[in-house]
Amino acid sequence: MSTGNGRAPYRPGAEGARPSKGERTRARVLDSAAELFSRSGFNAVSLRDIAAHAGLTHAGLLHHFPGKDRLLLEVLERRDLIDARELFPGLLRPGSPAPEPARRLRLLLELVARNSRTPGLVALYAKVSAEATDPDHPAHAYFARRYRYLRTELTGIVADLQRAAGTGDAVDPGVVAGQLLALMDGLQTQWLLEPEAVPMEALVRDFLDRLGLLPTDDPEATAGPETGDGAGTESGDGAEAGGVSR
Template structure:
Protein backbone atom coordinates (compact mmCIF):
# COMPACT_ATOMS: atom_id res chain seq x y z
CA UNK A 1 0.00 0.00 0.00
CA UNK A 2 2.83 2.37 0.90
CA UNK A 3 4.60 1.62 -2.39
CA UNK A 4 1.42 2.40 -4.32
CA UNK A 5 1.06 5.70 -2.45
CA UNK A 6 4.68 6.64 -3.19
CA UNK A 7 4.21 5.85 -6.89
CA UNK A 8 1.09 8.00 -6.99
CA UNK A 9 3.00 10.86 -5.36
CA UNK A 10 5.87 10.58 -7.86
CA UNK A 11 3.42 10.67 -10.76
CA UNK A 12 1.66 13.65 -9.20
CA UNK A 13 4.95 15.52 -8.78
CA UNK A 14 5.94 14.82 -12.38
CA UNK A 15 2.58 16.05 -13.63
CA UNK A 16 2.84 19.16 -11.47
CA UNK A 17 6.29 19.87 -12.92
CA UNK A 18 4.93 19.45 -16.47
CA UNK A 19 2.06 21.82 -15.73
CA UNK A 20 4.43 24.47 -14.35
CA UNK A 21 6.83 24.24 -17.30
CA UNK A 22 3.90 24.50 -19.72
CA UNK A 23 2.44 27.43 -17.76
CA UNK A 24 5.77 29.25 -18.05
CA UNK A 25 5.62 28.76 -21.81
CA UNK A 26 1.98 29.85 -22.24
CA UNK A 27 2.11 32.78 -19.80
CA UNK A 28 5.23 33.96 -21.62
CA UNK A 29 3.48 33.72 -25.00
CA UNK A 30 0.08 35.16 -24.10
CA UNK A 31 0.42 36.98 -20.77
CA UNK A 32 -1.71 36.27 -17.74
CA UNK A 33 -4.92 37.78 -19.09
CA UNK A 34 -4.58 36.14 -22.50
CA UNK A 35 -3.91 32.68 -21.08
CA UNK A 36 -6.68 30.14 -20.50
CA UNK A 37 -6.40 27.16 -18.18
CA UNK A 38 -7.96 25.09 -20.95
CA UNK A 39 -5.01 25.85 -23.26
CA UNK A 40 -2.49 24.86 -20.58
CA UNK A 41 -4.40 21.67 -19.81
CA UNK A 42 -4.61 20.84 -23.53
CA UNK A 43 -0.84 21.19 -23.99
CA UNK A 44 -0.14 19.08 -20.91
CA UNK A 45 -2.66 16.46 -22.03
CA UNK A 46 -4.94 16.54 -18.99
CA UNK A 47 -8.46 17.75 -18.26
CA UNK A 48 -9.30 21.18 -16.88
CA UNK A 49 -10.36 19.47 -13.65
CA UNK A 50 -7.02 17.70 -13.45
CA UNK A 51 -5.18 21.01 -13.68
CA UNK A 52 -7.41 22.62 -11.05
CA UNK A 53 -6.79 19.64 -8.78
CA UNK A 54 -3.13 20.68 -8.53
CA UNK A 55 -3.42 24.48 -8.38
CA UNK A 56 -7.03 25.36 -7.58
CA UNK A 57 -7.34 28.38 -9.89
CA UNK A 58 -5.61 30.44 -12.55
CA UNK A 59 -4.29 32.80 -9.87
CA UNK A 60 -2.98 29.80 -7.92
CA UNK A 61 -1.16 28.53 -11.02
CA UNK A 62 0.35 31.96 -11.66
CA UNK A 63 1.53 32.20 -8.05
CA UNK A 64 3.07 28.73 -8.26
CA UNK A 65 4.81 29.62 -11.53
CA UNK A 66 6.37 32.76 -10.06
CA UNK A 67 7.34 30.91 -6.87
CA UNK A 68 8.97 28.15 -8.93
CA UNK A 69 11.01 30.69 -10.89
CA UNK A 70 12.11 32.49 -7.71
CA UNK A 71 13.03 29.20 -6.05
CA UNK A 72 15.19 28.25 -9.04
CA UNK A 73 16.96 31.61 -8.78
CA UNK A 74 17.50 31.17 -5.04
CA UNK A 75 18.93 27.66 -5.41
CA UNK A 76 21.33 28.80 -8.13
CA UNK A 77 22.42 31.84 -6.11
CA UNK A 78 23.09 29.77 -2.98
CA UNK A 79 24.94 27.12 -5.00
CA UNK A 80 27.13 29.83 -6.52
CA UNK A 81 27.89 31.31 -3.10
CA UNK A 82 28.72 27.87 -1.70
CA UNK A 83 31.09 27.26 -4.62
CA UNK A 84 32.83 30.57 -3.98
CA UNK A 85 31.53 32.18 -7.16
CA UNK A 86 31.49 35.96 -6.89
CA UNK A 87 28.41 38.16 -7.19
CA UNK A 88 29.37 39.58 -10.59
CA UNK A 89 30.09 36.14 -12.04
CA UNK A 90 26.72 34.96 -10.74
CA UNK A 91 25.10 37.80 -12.69
CA UNK A 92 27.10 36.81 -15.77
CA UNK A 93 25.87 33.22 -15.42
CA UNK A 94 22.29 34.42 -15.06
CA UNK A 95 22.47 36.46 -18.27
CA UNK A 96 24.01 33.48 -20.10
CA UNK A 97 21.22 31.18 -18.83
CA UNK A 98 18.58 33.70 -19.87
CA UNK A 99 20.01 33.70 -23.38
CA UNK A 100 19.21 29.97 -23.50
CA UNK A 101 15.74 30.30 -21.91
CA UNK A 102 13.46 32.47 -24.07
CA UNK A 103 10.35 31.07 -22.38
CA UNK A 104 11.42 32.20 -18.91
CA UNK A 105 12.56 35.57 -20.23
CA UNK A 106 9.24 36.08 -22.00
CA UNK A 107 7.38 35.13 -18.81
CA UNK A 108 9.24 37.79 -16.85
CA UNK A 109 8.91 40.52 -19.49
CA UNK A 110 5.21 39.97 -20.15
CA UNK A 111 4.13 39.48 -16.54
CA UNK A 112 6.21 42.37 -15.18
CA UNK A 113 4.59 44.69 -17.75
CA UNK A 114 1.10 43.44 -16.90
CA UNK A 115 1.80 43.61 -13.16
CA UNK A 116 2.25 47.39 -13.25
CA UNK A 117 -1.56 47.42 -12.98
CA UNK A 118 -2.39 47.46 -9.22
CA UNK A 119 -5.36 45.16 -9.94
CA UNK A 120 -3.17 42.45 -11.47
CA UNK A 121 -2.85 39.36 -9.21
CA UNK A 122 0.96 39.45 -9.50
CA UNK A 123 1.27 43.18 -8.74
CA UNK A 124 2.38 42.84 -5.11
CA UNK A 125 4.57 39.85 -5.94
CA UNK A 126 6.56 41.86 -8.48
CA UNK A 127 6.75 44.92 -6.19
CA UNK A 128 8.21 42.76 -3.44
CA UNK A 129 10.55 40.99 -5.86
CA UNK A 130 12.08 44.29 -6.99
CA UNK A 131 12.34 45.48 -3.38
CA UNK A 132 14.36 42.37 -2.57
CA UNK A 133 16.53 42.81 -5.66
CA UNK A 134 17.30 46.42 -4.69
CA UNK A 135 18.20 45.38 -1.15
CA UNK A 136 20.39 42.46 -2.27
CA UNK A 137 22.14 44.47 -4.98
CA UNK A 138 22.85 47.37 -2.62
CA UNK A 139 24.60 45.00 -0.22
CA UNK A 140 26.40 43.08 -2.99
CA UNK A 141 27.71 46.15 -4.82
CA UNK A 142 28.79 47.65 -1.47
CA UNK A 143 30.88 44.54 -0.81
CA UNK A 144 32.26 44.77 -4.34
CA UNK A 145 33.25 48.37 -3.69
CA UNK A 146 34.83 47.57 -0.32
CA UNK A 147 36.95 44.84 -1.94
CA UNK A 148 38.31 47.30 -4.51
CA UNK A 149 36.50 45.75 -7.49
CA UNK A 150 34.28 48.78 -8.12
CA UNK A 151 35.06 52.48 -8.16
CA UNK A 152 34.55 54.20 -4.83
CA UNK A 153 32.98 57.33 -6.33
CA UNK A 154 29.85 55.40 -7.35
CA UNK A 155 26.77 54.84 -5.19
CA UNK A 156 26.15 51.06 -4.89
CA UNK A 157 22.42 51.59 -4.50
CA UNK A 158 22.13 53.48 -7.78
CA UNK A 159 24.48 51.08 -9.57
CA UNK A 160 22.25 48.17 -8.56
CA UNK A 161 19.10 49.87 -9.82
CA UNK A 162 20.75 50.78 -13.11
CA UNK A 163 22.05 47.23 -13.64
CA UNK A 164 18.56 45.83 -13.06
CA UNK A 165 17.02 48.33 -15.48
CA UNK A 166 19.68 47.54 -18.08
CA UNK A 167 19.11 43.78 -17.77
CA UNK A 168 15.33 44.15 -18.07
CA UNK A 169 15.69 46.38 -21.13
CA UNK A 170 18.18 44.03 -22.77
CA UNK A 171 15.82 41.10 -22.30
CA UNK A 172 12.99 42.98 -24.01
CA UNK A 173 15.18 43.94 -26.99
CA UNK A 174 16.53 40.39 -27.23
CA UNK A 175 13.03 38.89 -27.32
CA UNK A 176 12.05 41.27 -30.11
CA UNK A 177 15.16 40.64 -32.24
CA UNK A 178 17.48 37.95 -30.81
CA UNK A 179 19.77 37.91 -33.85
CA UNK A 180 20.49 41.63 -33.56
CA UNK A 181 20.97 41.83 -29.78
CA UNK A 182 23.96 40.15 -28.12
CA UNK A 183 22.58 40.04 -24.59
CA UNK A 184 25.66 38.43 -23.03
CA UNK A 185 28.16 40.66 -24.83
CA UNK A 186 26.26 43.87 -24.13
CA UNK A 187 26.01 43.02 -20.45
CA UNK A 188 29.78 42.55 -20.35
CA UNK A 189 30.23 45.90 -22.12
CA UNK A 190 28.07 47.55 -19.48
CA UNK A 191 30.18 46.10 -16.65
CA UNK A 192 33.25 47.45 -18.43
CA UNK A 193 31.74 50.95 -18.47
CA UNK A 194 31.34 50.69 -14.70
CA UNK A 195 34.96 49.51 -14.46
CA UNK A 196 33.78 46.22 -12.97
CA UNK A 197 36.49 43.91 -14.35
CA UNK A 198 36.68 40.33 -15.40
CA UNK A 199 37.18 37.69 -12.66
CA UNK A 200 40.45 38.10 -10.77
CA UNK A 201 41.19 41.60 -12.01
CA UNK A 202 40.39 44.26 -9.45
CA UNK A 203 40.21 47.98 -10.18
CA UNK A 204 43.49 48.63 -8.38
CA UNK A 205 45.33 45.95 -10.37
CA UNK A 206 44.09 47.34 -13.66
CA UNK A 207 44.98 50.91 -12.69
CA UNK A 208 48.45 49.77 -11.60
CA UNK A 209 48.98 48.18 -15.02
CA UNK A 210 47.73 51.34 -16.73
CA UNK A 211 50.08 53.52 -14.65
CA UNK A 212 52.99 51.21 -15.43
CA UNK A 213 52.17 51.42 -19.13
CA UNK A 214 51.90 55.22 -19.01
CA UNK A 215 55.17 55.46 -17.10
CA UNK A 216 56.87 53.30 -19.72
CA UNK A 217 55.70 55.56 -22.53
CA UNK A 218 56.64 58.73 -20.66
CA UNK A 219 60.22 57.61 -20.07
CA UNK A 220 60.76 55.74 -23.32
CA UNK A 221 63.61 57.22 -25.34
CA UNK A 222 63.26 56.35 -29.05
CA UNK A 223 66.19 54.64 -30.68
CA UNK A 224 67.91 56.30 -33.63
CA UNK A 225 65.62 56.14 -36.63
CA UNK A 226 62.61 55.01 -34.53
CA UNK A 227 59.48 56.98 -35.42
CA UNK A 228 58.12 59.12 -32.61
CA UNK A 229 54.49 59.72 -31.74
CA UNK A 230 53.72 63.45 -31.54
CA UNK A 231 52.17 64.58 -28.30
CA UNK A 232 48.54 65.55 -28.56
CA UNK A 233 47.69 69.16 -27.86
CA UNK A 234 45.33 69.74 -24.98
CA UNK A 235 41.78 70.30 -26.16
CA UNK A 236 39.22 71.20 -23.54
CA UNK A 237 36.39 70.63 -26.03
CA UNK A 238 36.98 66.86 -26.25
CA UNK A 239 33.77 64.99 -25.43
CA UNK A 240 33.84 62.80 -22.31
CA UNK A 241 34.19 59.06 -22.71
CA UNK A 242 31.03 56.94 -22.25
CA UNK A 243 32.34 55.58 -18.95
CA UNK A 244 32.80 59.13 -17.68
CA UNK A 245 29.24 60.05 -18.63
CA UNK A 246 27.77 57.01 -16.94
CA UNK A 247 29.88 57.67 -13.86
CA UNK A 248 28.36 61.15 -13.61
CA UNK A 249 24.90 59.60 -13.65
CA UNK A 250 25.78 57.10 -10.93
CA UNK A 251 28.05 59.28 -8.82
CA UNK A 252 26.94 59.43 -5.21
CA UNK A 253 24.95 62.56 -4.44
CA UNK A 254 25.98 64.74 -1.46
CA UNK A 255 22.91 63.76 0.55
CA UNK A 256 23.39 60.04 -0.05
CA UNK A 257 25.04 58.21 2.83
CA UNK A 258 28.40 56.63 2.14
CA UNK A 259 27.99 52.86 1.67
CA UNK A 260 31.60 52.12 2.50
CA UNK A 261 31.70 49.35 5.07
CA UNK A 262 27.90 49.10 5.21
CA UNK A 263 27.70 45.64 3.70
CA UNK A 264 26.54 42.96 6.10
Protein backbone atom coordinates in the same frame (compact mmCIF):
# COMPACT_ATOMS: atom_id res chain seq x y z
CA MET B 1 -6.29 42.48 -1.35
CA SER B 2 -2.61 42.85 -1.98
CA THR B 3 -1.39 41.16 1.17
CA GLY B 4 -1.61 37.63 -0.23
CA ASN B 5 -2.74 35.57 2.72
CA GLY B 6 -2.35 32.04 1.34
CA ARG B 7 1.10 30.74 0.44
CA ALA B 8 1.69 27.91 -1.95
CA PRO B 9 2.28 24.65 -0.13
CA TYR B 10 4.96 23.12 -2.38
CA ARG B 11 5.28 19.74 -0.77
CA PRO B 12 7.98 17.80 -2.59
CA GLY B 13 7.44 14.83 -0.31
CA ALA B 14 10.96 14.61 1.09
CA GLU B 15 13.98 15.32 -1.09
CA GLY B 16 14.63 12.35 -3.29
CA ALA B 17 11.51 10.25 -2.85
CA ARG B 18 9.91 9.19 -6.13
CA PRO B 19 6.93 11.50 -6.77
CA SER B 20 3.36 10.25 -6.67
CA LYS B 21 1.12 10.38 -9.70
CA GLY B 22 -0.51 13.57 -8.46
CA GLU B 23 2.84 15.23 -8.02
CA ARG B 24 3.91 14.31 -11.51
CA THR B 25 0.70 15.71 -12.95
CA ARG B 26 1.24 18.89 -10.98
CA ALA B 27 4.73 19.18 -12.40
CA ARG B 28 3.49 18.60 -15.94
CA VAL B 29 0.87 21.28 -15.51
CA LEU B 30 3.45 23.72 -14.18
CA ASP B 31 5.70 23.02 -17.16
CA SER B 32 2.88 23.62 -19.60
CA ALA B 33 1.75 26.74 -17.82
CA ALA B 34 5.28 28.14 -17.86
CA GLU B 35 5.60 27.47 -21.56
CA LEU B 36 2.25 28.98 -22.53
CA PHE B 37 2.51 31.99 -20.21
CA SER B 38 5.92 32.59 -21.75
CA ARG B 39 4.49 32.54 -25.21
CA SER B 40 1.47 34.77 -24.69
CA GLY B 41 1.46 36.28 -21.22
CA PHE B 42 -0.91 35.54 -18.39
CA ASN B 43 -4.15 37.10 -19.56
CA ALA B 44 -4.14 35.63 -23.03
CA VAL B 45 -3.77 32.02 -21.95
CA SER B 46 -6.70 29.95 -20.74
CA LEU B 47 -6.76 27.07 -18.30
CA ARG B 48 -8.08 24.94 -21.14
CA ASP B 49 -4.98 25.71 -23.20
CA ILE B 50 -2.75 24.75 -20.33
CA ALA B 51 -4.72 21.65 -19.47
CA ALA B 52 -4.77 20.47 -23.08
CA HIS B 53 -1.03 21.03 -23.38
CA ALA B 54 -0.46 19.00 -20.23
CA GLY B 55 -2.73 16.22 -21.45
CA LEU B 56 -5.75 16.55 -19.20
CA THR B 57 -8.98 18.51 -19.06
CA HIS B 58 -9.33 21.87 -17.43
CA ALA B 59 -11.48 20.39 -14.72
CA GLY B 60 -8.73 17.93 -13.95
CA LEU B 61 -6.28 20.79 -13.72
CA LEU B 62 -8.45 22.63 -11.25
CA HIS B 63 -8.28 19.63 -8.97
CA HIS B 64 -4.60 20.45 -8.41
CA PHE B 65 -4.70 24.22 -8.40
CA PRO B 66 -7.45 26.31 -6.85
CA GLY B 67 -7.43 28.82 -9.72
CA LYS B 68 -5.47 30.50 -12.45
CA ASP B 69 -3.89 33.10 -10.17
CA ARG B 70 -2.35 30.55 -7.88
CA LEU B 71 -1.04 28.61 -10.83
CA LEU B 72 0.83 31.67 -12.04
CA LEU B 73 2.40 32.30 -8.66
CA GLU B 74 3.56 28.72 -8.42
CA VAL B 75 5.11 28.92 -11.86
CA LEU B 76 7.02 32.06 -10.89
CA GLU B 77 8.16 30.71 -7.54
CA ARG B 78 9.32 27.45 -9.04
CA ARG B 79 11.45 29.34 -11.55
CA ASP B 80 13.15 31.27 -8.78
CA LEU B 81 13.67 28.04 -6.91
CA ILE B 82 15.52 26.53 -9.85
CA ASP B 83 17.16 29.58 -11.34
CA ALA B 84 18.26 31.94 -8.63
CA ARG B 85 18.52 29.63 -5.65
CA GLU B 86 22.15 30.35 -5.01
CA LEU B 87 22.46 33.87 -6.42
CA PHE B 88 19.45 35.32 -4.61
CA PRO B 89 18.63 32.92 -1.78
CA GLY B 90 16.49 35.51 -0.01
CA LEU B 91 13.91 35.40 -2.81
CA LEU B 92 12.46 32.24 -1.31
CA ARG B 93 13.65 32.27 2.28
CA PRO B 94 14.11 35.88 3.37
CA GLY B 95 17.27 36.31 5.37
CA SER B 96 19.15 33.37 3.89
CA PRO B 97 22.91 33.81 3.60
CA ALA B 98 24.42 34.59 0.21
CA PRO B 99 27.77 33.56 -1.30
CA GLU B 100 30.72 35.93 -1.46
CA PRO B 101 30.60 38.92 -3.87
CA ALA B 102 32.99 37.65 -6.56
CA ARG B 103 31.06 34.42 -6.83
CA ARG B 104 27.76 36.28 -6.98
CA LEU B 105 29.09 38.44 -9.81
CA ARG B 106 29.98 35.30 -11.72
CA LEU B 107 26.57 33.77 -11.00
CA LEU B 108 24.91 36.97 -12.18
CA LEU B 109 26.73 36.92 -15.51
CA GLU B 110 25.96 33.24 -15.87
CA LEU B 111 22.29 34.03 -15.31
CA VAL B 112 22.36 36.56 -18.15
CA ALA B 113 24.12 34.07 -20.40
CA ARG B 114 21.63 31.36 -19.52
CA ASN B 115 18.76 33.72 -20.27
CA SER B 116 20.21 34.19 -23.75
CA ARG B 117 19.51 30.53 -24.31
CA THR B 118 15.99 30.39 -22.86
CA PRO B 119 13.72 32.91 -24.59
CA GLY B 120 10.67 31.27 -23.04
CA LEU B 121 11.56 32.13 -19.49
CA VAL B 122 12.73 35.59 -20.42
CA ALA B 123 9.42 36.22 -22.15
CA LEU B 124 7.55 34.92 -19.13
CA TYR B 125 9.13 37.45 -16.81
CA ALA B 126 9.03 40.28 -19.32
CA LYS B 127 5.33 39.87 -19.99
CA VAL B 128 4.12 39.04 -16.54
CA SER B 129 6.19 41.70 -14.78
CA ALA B 130 4.76 44.33 -17.10
CA GLU B 131 1.22 43.11 -16.51
CA ALA B 132 1.85 42.92 -12.77
CA THR B 133 2.49 46.62 -12.70
CA ASP B 134 -1.26 46.91 -12.27
CA PRO B 135 -2.04 46.88 -8.52
CA ASP B 136 -4.95 44.50 -9.11
CA HIS B 137 -2.86 41.88 -10.90
CA PRO B 138 -2.55 38.59 -9.02
CA ALA B 139 1.24 38.75 -9.16
CA HIS B 140 1.58 42.42 -8.19
CA ALA B 141 2.72 41.75 -4.64
CA TYR B 142 5.13 39.10 -5.86
CA PHE B 143 6.88 41.47 -8.24
CA ALA B 144 6.88 44.44 -5.89
CA ARG B 145 8.62 42.33 -3.25
CA ARG B 146 10.91 40.85 -5.84
CA TYR B 147 12.18 44.14 -7.21
CA ARG B 148 12.66 45.68 -3.81
CA TYR B 149 14.68 42.66 -2.75
CA LEU B 150 16.74 42.60 -5.95
CA ARG B 151 17.63 46.28 -5.67
CA THR B 152 18.76 45.77 -2.10
CA GLU B 153 20.84 42.71 -2.93
CA LEU B 154 22.42 44.25 -6.01
CA THR B 155 23.30 47.34 -4.01
CA GLY B 156 25.17 45.13 -1.58
CA ILE B 157 26.95 43.26 -4.34
CA VAL B 158 28.02 46.47 -6.08
CA ALA B 159 29.27 48.00 -2.83
CA ASP B 160 31.29 44.88 -2.05
CA LEU B 161 32.79 44.81 -5.53
CA GLN B 162 33.72 48.48 -5.30
CA ARG B 163 35.47 47.83 -2.02
CA ALA B 164 37.29 44.80 -3.43
CA ALA B 165 38.33 46.62 -6.61
CA GLY B 166 39.37 49.75 -4.77
CA THR B 167 37.27 51.91 -7.07
CA GLY B 168 36.37 54.18 -4.21
CA ASP B 169 32.82 55.29 -3.56
CA ALA B 170 32.59 57.98 -6.23
CA VAL B 171 29.59 56.15 -7.63
CA ASP B 172 26.58 55.39 -5.45
CA PRO B 173 26.09 51.60 -5.30
CA GLY B 174 22.34 52.02 -4.96
CA VAL B 175 22.25 54.02 -8.18
CA VAL B 176 24.30 51.43 -10.03
CA ALA B 177 22.09 48.64 -8.68
CA GLY B 178 18.95 50.31 -10.00
CA GLN B 179 20.60 50.92 -13.34
CA LEU B 180 21.92 47.39 -13.59
CA LEU B 181 18.54 45.89 -12.83
CA ALA B 182 16.87 48.17 -15.37
CA LEU B 183 19.53 47.38 -17.94
CA MET B 184 19.01 43.64 -17.59
CA ASP B 185 15.24 43.97 -17.81
CA GLY B 186 15.24 46.39 -20.71
CA LEU B 187 17.70 44.33 -22.71
CA GLN B 188 15.36 41.39 -22.46
CA THR B 189 12.53 43.16 -24.27
CA GLN B 190 14.87 44.32 -27.02
CA TRP B 191 16.43 40.91 -27.28
CA LEU B 192 13.09 39.15 -27.55
CA LEU B 193 12.12 41.43 -30.41
CA GLU B 194 15.41 41.09 -32.28
CA PRO B 195 17.76 38.51 -30.77
CA GLU B 196 20.69 38.91 -33.16
CA ALA B 197 20.84 42.67 -32.67
CA VAL B 198 21.11 42.58 -28.89
CA PRO B 199 24.00 40.64 -27.30
CA MET B 200 22.66 40.82 -23.77
CA GLU B 201 25.60 39.40 -21.93
CA ALA B 202 28.16 41.56 -23.70
CA LEU B 203 26.16 44.71 -23.00
CA VAL B 204 25.86 43.90 -19.30
CA ARG B 205 29.57 43.05 -19.07
CA ASP B 206 30.42 46.30 -20.78
CA PHE B 207 28.33 48.26 -18.31
CA LEU B 208 30.04 46.63 -15.34
CA ASP B 209 33.45 46.90 -16.95
CA ARG B 210 33.17 50.64 -17.40
CA LEU B 211 32.58 50.87 -13.67
CA GLY B 212 35.69 48.82 -12.98
CA LEU B 213 33.65 46.10 -11.33
CA LEU B 214 34.77 43.24 -13.56
CA PRO B 215 37.75 41.10 -12.55
CA THR B 216 40.70 42.31 -14.63
CA ASP B 217 41.12 39.24 -16.82
CA ASP B 218 39.88 36.19 -15.03
CA PRO B 219 38.95 33.54 -17.59
CA GLU B 220 36.91 31.76 -14.93
CA ALA B 221 34.42 34.61 -14.94
CA THR B 222 33.57 33.91 -18.57
CA ALA B 223 32.74 30.22 -18.40
CA GLY B 224 31.71 28.62 -15.14
CA PRO B 225 31.43 24.82 -15.25
CA GLU B 226 29.12 24.80 -12.31
CA THR B 227 25.41 24.95 -13.05
CA GLY B 228 24.78 21.25 -13.41
CA ASP B 229 23.19 21.11 -16.86
CA GLY B 230 26.49 20.54 -18.53
CA ALA B 231 26.64 21.96 -22.10
CA GLY B 232 29.52 24.12 -23.15
CA THR B 233 28.37 27.57 -21.98
CA GLU B 234 29.07 28.80 -25.48
CA SER B 235 28.81 32.58 -25.68
CA GLY B 236 27.71 32.51 -29.29
CA ASP B 237 28.16 36.16 -30.18
CA GLY B 238 31.89 36.14 -29.78
CA ALA B 239 32.17 39.03 -27.32
CA GLU B 240 35.53 39.85 -25.79
CA ALA B 241 35.96 39.13 -22.12
CA GLY B 242 35.89 42.76 -21.04
CA GLY B 243 32.86 43.90 -23.01
CA VAL B 244 32.45 45.13 -26.55
CA SER B 245 33.92 48.61 -26.33
CA ARG B 246 36.51 49.50 -28.93
